[in-house]
Amino acid sequence: MLNQVYHLLKECNLRSTPQRKAILEILYNYKGHHLKAENIYGLLRTKDNNKRLGLATVYRTMELFEKIGIVSRLSMENSSARYELVMYDELMHHHLICLKCGQLEELDDRITEEFKKRILEDKGFEVADKSMKIFGYCSSCKR
Amino acid sequence: MLNQVYHLLKECNLRSTPQRKAILEILYNYKGHHLKAENIYGLLRTKDNNKRLGLATVYRTMELFEKIGIVSRLSMENSSARYELVMYDELMHHHLICLKCGQLEELDDRITEEFKKRILEDKGFEVADKSMKIFGYCSSCKR
């Protein structure tokens, strides 16, 4: 998986730097999680503090990774954006975000596909969003 | 309509200041539009420049208006939040946002109600979001 990414970088004429590898590893180890740039930065700083890297590099790398399609960015209403590795063996997904506990849940694609289809029929609007964010209360926080 | 708001403010022990009235009037005149704090500020500054007000007041007022339920805030991915007056004679609504031209369209509530119901059945997640933002391409920008 990581090797596939290195090839992808090479194909795009991009360099495989230690920083990019380290970030990628973190993302891989935390798949399913939704990390802030600050989290990635913190994890790399503490875990292995001979790894020097700047927060700006994290942001630049996330932008790059998003551009080449291996990371998806989830921008939040009132706080910093979250990033996660796109897994090729999974479908892209949409998120349910709990307003109380902040947890992110994934939404079944059958439901979203049906929703998109209805919007297209009704409005001629083609949903392109690969990660819709739906706010509400999760089953445990719901009163 | 504006008088109803003044009453609402009174009920909440909030004062009807010229700034609040002016902002409310702008929102009313621009209903259906989705204004940035900066827009409201600009409109009040140029239209009637004896109206002195600070941008901070616009932000504070929008926060307040949102809290008492007369304004809905639409926070955007890569730019500043937009605000609009909530019309009591209309249902709350969700938005389709065109990634190309930036236009906002409203989405039929029957479609969203169905979607919410499916999410509740599937995940036990209760959608609270009164203005979902769905990104994609509108009928004219769609290729």
Added chain:
DNA sequence: TTTATTGCAAATACTTTGCAATACT
């Protein structure tokens, strides 16, 4: 050797906050 990439610090964009002055009620 060439040029992409980095770290740092400064800049930016949007929004919030502290505080003394002002003005509703």
Added chain:
DNA sequence: AGTATTGCAAAGTATTTGCAATAAA
């Protein structure tokens, strides 16, 4: 008179950018 509200400037957050130094290729 009393206190909610204001304007201003400063602070805060999240992110981006300029630039000289560094390091992949």
